[in-house]
Amino acid sequence: xxxxxxxxxxxxxxxxxxxVERVGTPPRYVRACRDERVEKILPPSEGSIIINPVEPxxxxxxxxxxxxxxxxxxxxxxxxxxxxxxxxPVEIGVFLEAGGDLHVLDIFSRTPAKYSLYxxxxxxQITRWHRSExxxxxxxxxxxxxxxxDLTLKNTSAETIEVSRAVFDSNSMHLFxxxxxxxxxxxxVYSPMIARTIVDEMPAVSGMTPCIELxxxxxxxxxxxxxxxxxxxxx
Amino acid sequence: MSPVNLSALGGMDAQSMISLIQSxxxxxxxxxxxxxxxxxxxxxxxxxxxxxxxYYLKRHFSHRVKKDHLDFWIRVVRILFVIxxxxxxxxxxxxxxxxxxxxxxxxxxxxxxxxxxxxIANAVAGVALMYERPFASGDFIMIGDAxxxxxxxxxxxxxxxxxxxxxxxxxxxxxxxxxxxxYHSNVARRYEYxxxxxxxxDREQAASIIKGILEGFTFVLKNPAPEVFVSDLAxxxxxxxxxxxxxxxxxxxxxxxxxxxxxxxxxxxxLESADIQVPFPQREVxxxxxSAPAGAEGSVHKKV
Numbered sequence: 001x002x003x004x005x006x007x008x009x010x011x012x013x014x015x016x017x018x019x020v021e022r023v024g025t026p027p028r029y030v031r032a033c034r035d036e037r038v039e040k041i042l043p044p045s046e047g048s049i050i051i052n053p054v055e056p057x058x059x060x061x062x063x064x065x066x067x068x069x070x071x072x073x074x075x076x077x078x079x080x081x082x083x084x085x086x087x088x089p090v091e092i093g094v095f096l097e098a099g100g101d102l103h104v105l106d107i108f109s110r111t112p113a114k115y116s117l118y119x120x121x122x123x124x125q126i127t128r129w130h131r132s133e134x135x136x137x138x139x140x141x142x143x144x145x146x147x148x149x150d151l152t153l154k155n156t157s158a159e160t161i162e163v164s165r166a167v168f169d170s171n172s173m174h175l176f177x178x179x180x181x182x183x184x185x186x187x188x189v190y191s192p193m194i195a196r197t198i199v200d201e202m203p204a205v206s207g208m209t210p211c212i213e214l215x216x217x218x219x220x221x222x223x224x225x226x227x228x229x230x231x232x233x234x235x
Numbered sequence: 236m237s238p239v240n241l242s243a244l245g246g247m248d249a250q251s252m253i254s255l256i257q258s259x260x261x262x263x264x265x266x267x268x269x270x271x272x273x274x275x276x277x278x279x280x281x282x283x284x285x286x287x288x289x290y291y292l293k294r295h296f297s298h299r300v301k302k303d304h305l306d307f308w309i310r311v312v313r314i315l316f317v318i319x320x321x322x323x324x325x326x327x328x329x330x331x332x333x334x335x336x337x338x339x340x341x342x343x344x345x346x347x348x349x350x351x352x353x354x355i356a357n358a359v360a361g362v363a364l365m366y367e368r369p370f371a372s373g374d375f376i377m378i379g380d381a382x383x384x385x386x387x388x389x390x391x392x393x394x395x396x397x398x399x400x401x402x403x404x405x406x407x408x409x410x411x412x413x414x415x416x417x418y419h420s421n422v423a424r425r426y427e428y429x430x431x432x433x434x435x436x437d438r439e440q441a442a443s444i445i446k447g448i449l450e451g452f453t454f455v456l457k458n459p460a461p462e463v464f465v466s467d468l469a470x471x472x473x474x475x476x477x478x479x480x481x482x483x484x485x486x487x488x489x490x491x492x493x494x495x496x497x498x499x500x501x502x503x504x505x506l507e508s509a510d511i512q513v514p515f516p517q518r519e520v521x522x523x524x525x526s527a528p529a530g531a532e533g534s535v536h537k538k539v
Contacts, residue, residue, distance in 0.1 A: 060453060063482050070457075115482055116457035121423040126482045129457045 001092075001144070002177050002209075005049040015110050016144065018094070020049050031094070033108045040105060047098025049105070052211040053147065053181045054093035055170035057128045058107050065170040066228070068118055068127035069149060071134050073164040073235060076155035076189060085135040086149040086166075089113070089128070090181050095212055104214065110145045118167055119232035127167060138180070147181030150204040155189045163189060164235045166197055169228035171215050174201050176208035187234075195234045198227030274324040281320035285313030303372040303388045307365055310390075353408070357391040360407035364388060374419035378410055418483065423456060425480045426494055430502065431472035433514040438465055441475060444505045449479060452498060456480040471517045477502075 001011045001018065009020040017032040020042070027042040029049070057067055069086050076082065094106040116129035133139075138148045155161050166187050176182045184200040203210075289309045296305055365388065370376045374385050376395065383397035393410055395403045418424065432441050442463045449461040459480045466476035481494060503513070 061485065063484055112451070113453045114457055115454060117423045117459060117480060121421040121425075121480070124422055126422050126456075126484070 002052050003050075004097075005051070006046075009049055013144075016108075018051070029094070029096075029105060031106055031108060034110060036108070038106050038108070042096065043098060045098050047096055050095040050097055050102075050212060052093060052095075052209070053090050053175050053177055054107060054211065054214050055173045055175070056089040056091040056109070056111075056130075056147075057170045058091055058214065059109050059113055063115065064126040064128055066118065066125055066127040067168045067170060067173075068116055068129050068165055069132050069168075070116075070129065070165045071132045073162045074134060074153065076153055076161050076163060078155060078158050078160060081152055081154040083150065083152050085138050086132040086151055087130070087139065087141055087146040088132070088149045088183065089130050090143070090145055090147050092144065093212070093214060102212065102216075107214075110142075118165075118230075124232055125167075138182075141180055143177070143180045147175070147183060150182065150184040152186045153189065154186060157189065157191050159192075161189050161192050162235045163187070163195075165230075165233075166195075167228055167230050168197050168199060172227055173199050173213060175211040175213070176203040177211060178203075178205065178208040182208060189234055192235065193231065193233050195230040196227050197230065270324070274321075277320035277324045278317065281316040282313075285316045288312050288316070301372050303385075304365075306387070306389075353406075354391065356408040357406050360411035361388070361390040361392075363411055364393070364407055369415050370417045370420070374417055376418065377416040378405055379413050381405060382416075420483075422483055423459075423480045424483045425459075425478060428477040428479075428495075428499065429466065430475045430477065430506070431469065431513055432475060432506070432511050434471075434473060436473070436511045438473060438475065440509060441506060441511050444509055444511070445475065445477060445502055448498065448501050448505055449477070452501075454481045454485050454494075455498070456482070472514045 001016070005020065008022055009018065011018045015033060017030075019030050021028055021030075022042070025044070027044060029038075029040045029042055031038045055065075055067070057065055067088065069088055071084075071086055074082075074084060089109065089111040091107055091109040091111075093104060094108075096103045096105045111130075114129045116127050118125050118127045132149070138150070141148060151166060153163055166185070168185065173183065182203055182205065184202070184204040185197055186200070187195055187197045189195045289312070292305065292309050292312065300308075370385055372385050372387060376382065376385055378395070381395055381397070381403050383395040383401075383403065386394040386396050386402065388394075388407075390407075392404045392406050395405060397403060430441075430445070432438070442465075445463045446461065449455045449463070455461055456479075461480075462476075462478040464476055465473060467474035479494070479498075485493065506512075
């Protein structure tokens with residue numbers, strides 16, 4: 001399903017059905033997923049439909065731009081680092097590329113959303129919450145439901161720290177797809193309260209296709225390379 | 236320079252007007268016609284420059300700054316332009332005589348002091364609100380009897396749209412001296428609900444069913460986790476209290492209608508499916524002329 005389509009498109013499985021019919025007038029886009037159906041009339045011009053994973057913070061409402069992945073507590077020794085594999089929810093974006101513009105046609109997901117509060121009600125942040133197990137290698141996942149997060153945990157402090165959550169800013173996310181949807185990130189843990197997550201701009205596995213991020217399609221100015229500072233604890 | 240008869244200006248043709256401007260005759264005090272024209276032109280230029288500045292600010296900052304704050308700064312910039320124009324062109328006017336200027340100032344202050352007490356109080360409160368920012372445009376607030384979503388904050392009043400769609404103008408000095416409830420300043424809020432079940436129903440099962448529904452509801456926050464517990468043993472029912480946190484921005488209103496319509500019907504349906512009922516109020520009435528059943532305390536009774 002992921003990819004670029006110049007002509008008609010038709011995909012369906014047990015939970016998702018997408019079709020783009022340019023034959024006949026007017027051309028239309030139809031999508032059905034999880035009891036929700038979207039139908040849009042497309043412009044008659046020649047254009048491409050691009051389908052790829054997008055930052056998983058948009059559904060059901062764009063309440064936050066932060067993704068929180070909770071996982072079983074992982075112990076980090078002082079000045080050490082370890083690589084773990086986690087999962088994250090997948091949201092699928094459908095773009096219409098035509099006339100030199102990239103338009104977000106639709107966003108949908110098979111994964112139910114859940115929100116959480118990171119920090120205190122007064123000073124904290126609402127996050128899109130996802131629970132993951134910790135894997136030693138990339139787990140087998142349904143690529144339309146979950147992606148694989150290759151996370152390197154670095155404890156830069158002089159104390160042993162337990163880490164059980166990572167928070168990522170969608171404005172600096174870089175997603176890739178191939179056999180599965182992937183994101184590679186580093187979490188630098190400075191103390192039990194402070195850490196920084198930085199998403200790599202390169203995929204962990206070569207040959208993967210970079211996704212079009214929403215902040216690019218929507219022309220949202222984003223600061224790259226600085227990641228997200230977690231100020232309310234790592235456990 | 237000799238003074239000019241101002242009443243004669245209205246009947247002058249263009250040629251005469253140009254001649255007058257080019258002359259060094261005084262119009263007001265020692266102010267020449269050229270200085271008066273410069274003043275007028277400067278004010279017009281300041282006004283036009285203010286329009287362009289407002290357009291520039293809106294174009295470049297409207298997606299980064301809240302509308303009411305942007306409007307406030309646009310007003311400040313436009314006023315600064317006008318003040319600058321006056322500051323550049325007015326000094327020659329003061330040659331008209333210090334006494335006259337002082338009398339004008341004193342008169343203006345007296346008018347403001349007598350007629351504009353409330354206006355000044357509102358303006359001062361407006362500036363204080365802008366500085367302290369107890370709420371912002373888009374927040375749901377309650378001030379006294381009025382509650383609704385803040386539409387805009389101006390220098391003198393704050394516009395609030397009630398849940399019925401009515402715009403209420405609240406003077407800023409009234410806001411500043413009244414307790415303000417802001418339902419949007421924290422990112423998360425907590426609500427409580429009480430559910431009543433019968434004494435013979437399984438309380439653990441009821442709590443488990445409710446927790447399952449809360450877990451599956453998107454907008455009930457994972458952390459802080461929902462709390463479900465027995466809060467009261469009432470006359471004819473066991474009260475189970477539900478505490479949930481949810482994003483303030485999702486239900487940006489004073490009441491919890493969004494949550495009520497989403498969760499409570501599901502809870503009721505799920506409990507009823509498990510044969511856990513909401514009890515009707517019950518009362519036992521005892522009569523003295525009915526034989527007491529074996530083991531009954533007191534005298535005799537009849538349940539009605």
